[in-house]
Amino acid sequence: MTTAVETPKYSFKDFASDQDVRWCPGCGDYSILAAVKKTLAQFDVPPEKYAFISGIGCSSRFPYYMNTYGIHSIHGRAMSIATGLKVARPDLNVWVITGDGDGLSIGGNHTIHTLRRNVDLKILLFNNQIYGLTKGQYSPTSPFGKKTKSTPMGSLDWPVLPLAIALASEATFVARAVDTHPKHLIEVLTRAHQHKGAAFVEIYQNCNIFNDGAFSYAQDRKIRADHIVELRDGEPMVFGKEDDKGLAHVEGQVRVVTLGQGGFTKNDLLVHDEKAPMSEHFKLARLRQPDFPEPIGVIRAVERPTYNDLVNDQIAEITERKGPGKLQELIQGHATWQVAGEDLD
Amino acid sequence: MSVKTTETGEKPIQSIQRATVRFAGDSGDGMQLSGMQFTNTSAVYGNDVSTLPDFPAEIRAPAGTVYGVSGFQLHFSSEDIHTPGDQVDTLVAMNPAALKVNLRDLKPGGIIVANEDGFTTQNLKLAGFEESPLDDGSLDGYRVFQVPMTNATTHAVEELGVTGRDAHRCKNFFALGLVCWLYSRPLDPVVEFIHSKFKSNEQMREANLKVLHSGYYFGETAEMFQNNFQVKPATLPKGLYRQVRGNEALALGLLTAGHLAKKELFYGGYPITPASDILHELARHKEFGVRTVQAEDEIAGICTTIGAAFGGSLGVTASSGPGIALKGEALGLATILELPLIVVNVQRGGPSTGLPTKTEQSDLMQAMYGRNGDCPMPVLAPRSPSDCFDIAIQAVRIALKYMTPVMILSDGYIANSAEPWLVPSVDDLEEIPVHHLEETNGPDGELLPYKRDEDYSRPWVLPGTPGLMHRVGGLEKADGTGNVSYDPDNHQRMTDYRHAKVEKVVDVVPDQIVYGDPDADVLLIGWGGTYGAIREATAELIERGHPVANIHLRYLNPFPKNLPEILKKYKHVLVAELNKGQLREILRARFLVDARGLNKVQGRPFMVSEIVTAVEMLMNEEAK
Numbered sequence: 001m002t003t004a005v006e007t008p009k010y011s012f013k014d015f016a017s018d019q020d021v022r023w024c025p026g027c028g029d030y031s032i033l034a035a036v037k038k039t040l041a042q043f044d045v046p047p048e049k050y051a052f053i054s055g056i057g058c059s060s061r062f063p064y065y066m067n068t069y070g071i072h073s074i075h076g077r078a079m080s081i082a083t084g085l086k087v088a089r090p091d092l093n094v095w096v097i098t099g100d101g102d103g104l105s106i107g108g109n110h111t112i113h114t115l116r117r118n119v120d121l122k123i124l125l126f127n128n129q130i131y132g133l134t135k136g137q138y139s140p141t142s143p144f145g146k147k148t149k150s151t152p153m154g155s156l157d158w159p160v161l162p163l164a165i166a167l168a169s170e171a172t173f174v175a176r177a178v179d180t181h182p183k184h185l186i187e188v189l190t191r192a193h194q195h196k197g198a199a200f201v202e203i204y205q206n207c208n209i210f211n212d213g214a215f216s217y218a219q220d221r222k223i224r225a226d227h228i229v230e231l232r233d234g235e236p237m238v239f240g241k242e243d244d245k246g247l248a249h250v251e252g253q254v255r256v257v258t259l260g261q262g263g264f265t266k267n268d269l270l271v272h273d274e275k276a277p278m279s280e281h282f283k284l285a286r287l288r289q290p291d292f293p294e295p296i297g298v299i300r301a302v303e304r305p306t307y308n309d310l311v312n313d314q315i316a317e318i319t320e321r322k323g324p325g326k327l328q329e330l331i332q333g334h335a336t337w338q339v340a341g342e343d344l345d
Numbered sequence: 346m347s348v349k350t351t352e353t354g355e356k357p358i359q360s361i362q363r364a365t366v367r368f369a370g371d372s373g374d375g376m377q378l379s380g381m382q383f384t385n386t387s388a389v390y391g392n393d394v395s396t397l398p399d400f401p402a403e404i405r406a407p408a409g410t411v412y413g414v415s416g417f418q419l420h421f422s423s424e425d426i427h428t429p430g431d432q433v434d435t436l437v438a439m440n441p442a443a444l445k446v447n448l449r450d451l452k453p454g455g456i457i458v459a460n461e462d463g464f465t466t467q468n469l470k471l472a473g474f475e476e477s478p479l480d481d482g483s484l485d486g487y488r489v490f491q492v493p494m495t496n497a498t499t500h501a502v503e504e505l506g507v508t509g510r511d512a513h514r515c516k517n518f519f520a521l522g523l524v525c526w527l528y529s530r531p532l533d534p535v536v537e538f539i540h541s542k543f544k545s546n547e548q549m550r551e552a553n554l555k556v557l558h559s560g561y562y563f564g565e566t567a568e569m570f571q572n573n574f575q576v577k578p579a580t581l582p583k584g585l586y587r588q589v590r591g592n593e594a595l596a597l598g599l600l601t602a603g604h605l606a607k608k609e610l611f612y613g614g615y616p617i618t619p620a621s622d623i624l625h626e627l628a629r630h631k632e633f634g635v636r637t638v639q640a641e642d643e644i645a646g647i648c649t650t651i652g653a654a655f656g657g658s659l660g661v662t663a664s665s666g667p668g669i670a671l672k673g674e675a676l677g678l679a680t681i682l683e684l685p686l687i688v689v690n691v692q693r694g695g696p697s698t699g700l701p702t703k704t705e706q707s708d709l710m711q712a713m714y715g716r717n718g719d720c721p722m723p724v725l726a727p728r729s730p731s732d733c734f735d736i737a738i739q740a741v742r743i744a745l746k747y748m749t750p751v752m753i754l755s756d757g758y759i760a761n762s763a764e765p766w767l768v769p770s771v772d773d774l775e776e777i778p779v780h781h782l783e784e785t786n787g788p789d790g791e792l793l794p795y796k797r798d799e800d801y802s803r804p805w806v807l808p809g810t811p812g813l814m815h816r817v818g819g820l821e822k823a824d825g826t827g828n829v830s831y832d833p834d835n836h837q838r839m840t841d842y843r844h845a846k847v848e849k850v851v852d853v854v855p856d857q858i859v860y861g862d863p864d865a866d867v868l869l870i871g872w873g874g875t876y877g878a879i880r881e882a883t884a885e886l887i888e889r890g891h892p893v894a895n896i897h898l899r900y901l902n903p904f905p906k907n908l909p910e911i912l913k914k915y916k917h918v919l920v921a922e923l924n925k926g927q928l929r930e931i932l933r934a935r936f937l938v939d940a941r942g943l944n945k946v947q948g949r950p951f952m953v954s955e956i957v958t959a960v961e962m963l964m965n966e967e968a969k
Contacts, residue, residue, distance in 0.1 A: 017816070019828065048811045053652070056819075063816045064829065069808035071655060072818030073648070074678050080613075080645035084652025084660070085808075087636055088611050092656070092808055110648075113641040311636055318631040325633035327604050328771050331597050335534070336587045336768065337389045339578075 009044050012037035017067045023058060028179035028205035032126065033065055035182050036095075039189040050093045053082040055102040057133045059126035059205070062097040076107025079114040082121050087308045093193070095122040100141040101131045104160055108140070115169035117307035118197045122189075125162055125202050130211035148210075163285035163299060166200040167278060173199035174281065174300040179206060180219045184230070184296065191298050197306050217289050218296070227289045231297035236269035239293045246270075247293075254283050256292060274301040356565070357572045358529060363422035364576055365430030366524060368517075369447045370439030370463075371408050372401055372415040375517030379437075380417025381763075382521055386534045388588045388765050391578025392421040395877065396762045397429035397950065402618075402701045409471035414446045421528075423577040427729070427877025429762060431952035435527065437520050439463050439494070441472035456488045458523065460516070462495035490569055494519045494560075501559040502552040511549065515556040522560025529575040532561060582767060589766040591730035591759035592619070595663075595689060596626035598737025600633055603659045605738065606745055606777035611658035613638045613649030615668060618701045619757040620691040623663045643671035647688070651675060654684040655817075657781070657807045659741060663689035665757075666708045667698060670715070676750055677716045678819045680843065683795070683803050685744035685751075687737070692756040692873075694948045703948025704757035706873050707924035712752045713902055713931065719840050721847040723747070724902040726754040728876035731766040733759065736899065742777050743853060747846055748802045754901065756923075758950050759874040782806045782813060787825075795827040801846035850903055857896050857905040865892035866967075867960060868915035870940070872898040872928055875951050879921055882956035889957075891964060901928070904935075912938045917963060919943055921956055 015037040023029045040050065050068035054060035055078040063070030069092075073081050078096045086094045103111050103125045114121065130148070131137040137150040141162065145154040166174045173195040177188040185203065192199035204215040217227040229239040229247065237247040238259075246269040248257045257264040273280070281300045288294060319325075366383065368376040377398055388394050397418040406413030420430035435456040438444040440463035451457065464477050478484055479491055498516040499508075507515070518539075525532055535557055543550035564570055589597075603610040612627050612635065614620070628637045636653070640646040647662045654660035664672060669690045679686045692708045694700025708715075712724045723743050727736040733755060740751045782804035787793045794815045795803050806813045815827060823830035824838055861869075861883045871879040876897050883895040896911060898904065912918060912932065920929040921943040929942040943959045945951060 017814075046811065048809055048814055051655075051808050052816075063818070066816075067814050069655075069814055070816040070818075071652075071682070072816060072820065073651075074674055074819050077644060077648045077675065080640065080648030081652035081655070083645075084611065084613055084638070084649030084654075085656045086652075087638060087649070088609070088653035088658040089656035089808065109641055110645055113645065311638070315631045315634055315636065319634070322632045325600075325630060327601060327633070330630065330633075331601065331771065332585070332768050333587045333589075335385060335389070336585050337391070339391065339581045339583055339586055 010041045010046070012041045015040050015047055015067050017065055019064045021065050022061065024209050026208040027058070028128065028207070029059055029062070029126065031179045031182055032124070032185070032203055032205065033062065035185040035189060036124075037066070039186050039193060042190065043193065045093060049091070050095065051082075051085060052095045052097060053078045053085065054097040055099075055107055057099040057102045057131075058207075059097055059099040060102060076102050076105070076110065078102070079107065079110040079121070079123065083114055083117070083119045083307070086119055086121055087311050090120070090308050090312055093122070094120070095124065098123065098125050100125065100127045100129060100139045100162070104140045104162060104165065108165075111165065112169045115166055115171040115198050115200060118170075118172050118304050120197055120306040120308050122192045122199045123201065125200065126205040127162060127202050128205045128207040128211055129214045130207050132207045132210050136210035161285060162202045164282060167282050167285055167300065171200045171300065172197040172302050172304050173298070174285070175200070175298045176202045176204070176294075176296045178204045178215065178218050178228070178296060181296075188298060191301070195301060197304060218294060227293055229293040229295050231272045231284070231295050231299060233272055233274045233298070236266050236271050238266065238269065245293075254287065254292070274298055356570065358575050359572050360575050360577065362424060362576065363420065363426065364434045364528060364574060365418060365420045365432065366435045366437070366528070367416055367418040367433045367447060367450070368437045368520065368524075369414055369416040369443035370437075370517070371443070372403070372405055372413050373408065374415065374439050375514070376415045376439070377417050379517045379521040380419055382535050382538055383524060383530070384419050384763055385538070385588060386525065386530045386532070387419065387421040388586070389534045390531060392423065392576055393426045393579040393581060393765060394419060394421045394588070395426050395429045395764050396420070397758065398761045400702050407471075409440055409442055409468040411442045411446050411472055414443050416443070416447060421576055423579045425579065425581070427880050428950070428953060431954050435524065437524060439516075439520065441469045441474050441478070444478060445472045445474070451487060453486055454488065456490065457484060458490045458492060458520070458527075460494040460520070461491040462493050492523065492563065492569075497559060497563060498556050501555050505548060505552050505555065507548060507552045511552070515552050518553045518557040519560035519563075522557040523564045526561045526564030527570065527573050529573055532557060581765065584767045586765045587768055588763050589731050589734070590622075590761060590763045591727065591733045591755060592622035592691065592761070593626055594730055594733035594766070595727075595737050595753070595755065596623050598734035599627070599659075599661055599687065599741065600630060600635065601734070601771060601774065602738045602741035602777060603633070604771065605774055606659060606741060606779050608657075608659040608779060610635045610661060611638075611650060611653035612636070612661045612663075613640050613653065614646040614662050614664060615640055615643045617643070617665045617668045619693055619760045620663045620665050620668070620689065622760065623689060623691070643668040644675060647672040647675040647679075650686060651679050651682070651684060654679070654686050655682070655808065657805070659687070659745075660685070661687040661689070663691065665691050665693050666695045666711065669708065669711060673716050676722070677718060677720050679750040680716070680720050680722065681819055681822065682817050683748045683843075685748055685805070687740050687744055687753065688750055689753045689755060691760045692754060694946070700948040702757065704874065704950060705923050705946060705948060706756055706875070707927065707946065708754065709901065709924065709927040709931070712754050719844065721844050722902065723749060723751045723847055723850045724754060725751065726873040726899055726901055727759055728873065728897055728899055730759055730762055730764050732899070734766075734769070738774065743850055745777055745779055746802065746853070747800055747850055748805060749846060754873060756874045780805070781810070783810060785812065793825045793827075795822050795825050797842065800849050800852075801842050848903055851906055854900045854903060854905050856907045857898070857911055859894050859896055859911060861887055861894040862892040863894060865894040866916040867891075867893045867963065868911070868918045869893055869895040869956070869960065870898065870918060870920045870928070870932070871895070872901060872922065875921060875923060878951035878953050879956055881953045882960070885953060885957050886960055891960065893960060898928070909936050912936050917941070917967070919960065919963060921951060921959070923951070
């Protein structure tokens with residue numbers, strides 16, 4: 001993957017606000033904040049051209065810590081607010097910061113519709129599989145049977161897969177990253193920034209207070225190689241500490257195979273295609289440990305006109321055809337009559 | 346009763362001052378269209394007009410049933426009028442159900458024009474009649490004309506090759522033609538309408554024209570009607586007029602306000618009766634740069650609008666009560682963000698889904714207080730369809746000057762009814778000044794996004810402005826900087842500021858005008874769409890020798906400065922509203938006035954007579 005890095009004019013400090021960061025010590029949000037600032041510093045876009053819009057939750061405090069424009073809004077509504085802003089102000093780079101509770105539970109509806117419209121927004125969904133701000137209730141991504149304050153005997157809700165929801169919503173850009181892999185995270189965020197359209201990025205994020213270690217399989221250097229597969233466009237899906245495992249189609253199903261066993265070689269592995277049919281990406285989005293490595297990186301990246309462009313193009317097109325609106329004519333309408341009555345002035 | 350025929354020849358024309366006509370039939374019968382066309386031709390003729398469409402909530406209820414009846418009432422006059430009329434002079438009933446539902450509103454001795462072809466055994470049964478009311482003498486107190494409209498229509502279009510369903514669909518134009526004759530209306534505007542409506546369908550164009558004229562000539566030649574009526578043109582102020590419905594006027598007002606403020610209009614909303622027409626109207630006019638977003642729900646509707654307002658657009662959202670309930674949390678956000686926003690509530694009968702197609706005024710408390718926290722908001726209410734235009738502009742003026750969401754409380758009656766409107770000249774309207782901060786405003790060169798001016802208004806900083814980056818949000822803002830603050834004193838101060846700001850709006854609220862007898866004992870108070878009925882009732886009471894005064898509140902928060910002084914002057918204060926007494930409660934609480942209520946919640950506007958009777962009863966009580 002090549003990332004077109006422009007002449008850096010800004011440093012990540014240019015994107016830091018004067019506010020004290022108040023997340024819990026050790027929170028995964030710190031590394032995401034740093035990665036976002038580093039990502040933005042690569043581009044020749046000044047801080048005033050960015051707006052960060054968030055909902056409610058620990059992650060949603062994010063805009064306060066960016067030296068850009070921003071709104072810390074209400075539960076689940078960040079995407080709608082961001083949609084209005086982007087449609088009204090296509091010149092701005094609008095990022096949405098949301099969490100698994102905010103974006104998939106109370107705001108699930110807006111997530112679906114923002115993605116299917118393909119509004120040109122960069123959507124970062126911090127997934128820590130828990131409600132952190134309200135102190136530890138299970139979230140829509142928590143595993144079945146999860147014991148929390150609100151589910152002392154175990155949650156009875158089946159978890160949703162954020163990437164699968166994004167794909168089912170016809171998202172044009174779907175990716176996953178992990179808070180503790182900053183280099184990879186910056187790569188993914190850079191791709192998201194460069195994507196024209198709704199870019200949905202799920203970020204595995206550790207809540208060391210209420211759900212510590214939920215993603216240790218993907219974070220722990222010692223074991224992660226066996227539990228995640230880094231997707232790269234045009235490359236085979238290899239993983240494992242020794243790069244000895246891979247994903248292949250066996251009898252129509254995605255299976256984990258070991259290279260050199262059962263006659264499998266690198267040539268038998270699935271080759272990642274960011275523009276593959278949706279069904280292929282859907283299969284990848286549903287891979288879960290411990291049976292499968294979980295894919296990280298850009299799963300899907302396709303082109304489709306953005307909603308904000310379509311709205312504004314329609315206005316331009318009609319104005320071109322009809323000419324700019326003549327207000328007096330509009331107010332007057334087509335059926336008028338003259339009253340020759342008294343002048344009551 | 347059937348009318349005896351008279352000898353043939355020219356029929357006499359009886360001149361009358363005003364008339365109320367109601368077209369009623371199945372919801373698929375085209376009664377709204379007939380009514381609107383009759384309104385148009387009356388308005389073009391020069392009458393003052395006022396209309397009341399009344400349609401069922403079901404899209405197509407089973408034909409012939411009472412819950413599928415659709416009606417359109419029109420009051421037209423040679424004088425200034427304000428209501429669609431209490432009682433109906435002429436009722437067009439296309440079937441027994443339409444007769445059953447509407448008969449109670451017909452004047453004693455009034456005219457019934459019945460489509461006798463619609464009075465089939467099955468339709469009579471569906472409407473719950475054991476015998477046909479046309480034959481059983483139950484309509485003896487009225488003048489009944491039985492006209493075979495369906496058959497006449499079918500015959501008229503036969504030679505054009507139109508048959509079956511298509512032929513049946515033309516019969517509303519027969520009814521319209523007949524009523525046009527009955528009231529000496531010119532057909533030209535209808536003919537023009539048919540030409541443009543069926544531009545690309547020659548057969549239906551010819552068929553409808555034929556049927557329209559057949560209806561007209563039927564009136565003229567059938568030896569049934571002894572005479573017809575004429576309502577002379579009204580004396581209205583000089584100028585160019587058009588007809589306008591409330592939702593249309595609201596949309597035009599918002600567009601005009603955008604023009605006056607040099608702001609692009611952004612509308613985010615979700616379809617809901619009776620507010621959807623505002624979205625429909627704005628969506629048609631993209632050449633004015635209007636961005637309309639039909640969102641996935643009411644919440645997204647208002648939130649897109651908040652985003653657009655943050656970006657510098659003139660943000661508008663509209664809904665009805667249940668939708669406004671969903672928008673409540675976002676309204677709180679807009680209030681603490683201190684961003685300009687226009688929120689229209691076209692009220693309908695409630696609670697919950699209530700009566701979607703019927704009018705009511707029961708969302709006043711919701712508008713005033715229906716949000717969490719101390720969350721004050723200016724509230725304005727148009728009094729008539731054309732007043733929606735002025736209210737929209739005024740609401741925008743307030744929102745932009747004070748950086749606040751503003752609620753416009755319209756209602757289903759205003760939204761759908763029409764009246765003649767003296768077309769305003771855009772060039773005569775005052776500009777709406779808008780200022781965007783372009784450099785820092787703090788004493789030490791820092792940015793203070795919540796620094797207040799003399800109106801307690803904060804600056805509107807547009808994203809994209811270099812050096813003024815800042816973040817806002819729903820958490821309490823620190824005075825000046827807008828940073829998050831949990832400081833108790835700061836919360837008190839910011840809450841006080843937000844209230845003071847809305848109270849300051851009073852500076853642009855004109856003094857309340859008192860209509861009627863200034864020395865009266867009784868003061869009648871109304872707000873919103875009941876204006877016409879209350880005003881006419883006041884006039885009638887005065888005419889009957891009862892001294893009554895009337896004020897009509899267009900500004901509900903804040904109230905006009907001189908309101909307390911007015912309230913003190915009268916011995917009796919009667920608040921007439923289409924709810925259980927919401928304004929009355931506010932006035933009692935705020936001004937310690939012993940206000941009494943005249944309240945109706947039937948999904949229907951006040952009749953003038955109801956108000957007259959209520960005031961007379963109050964006076965009789967007093968006399969005892």
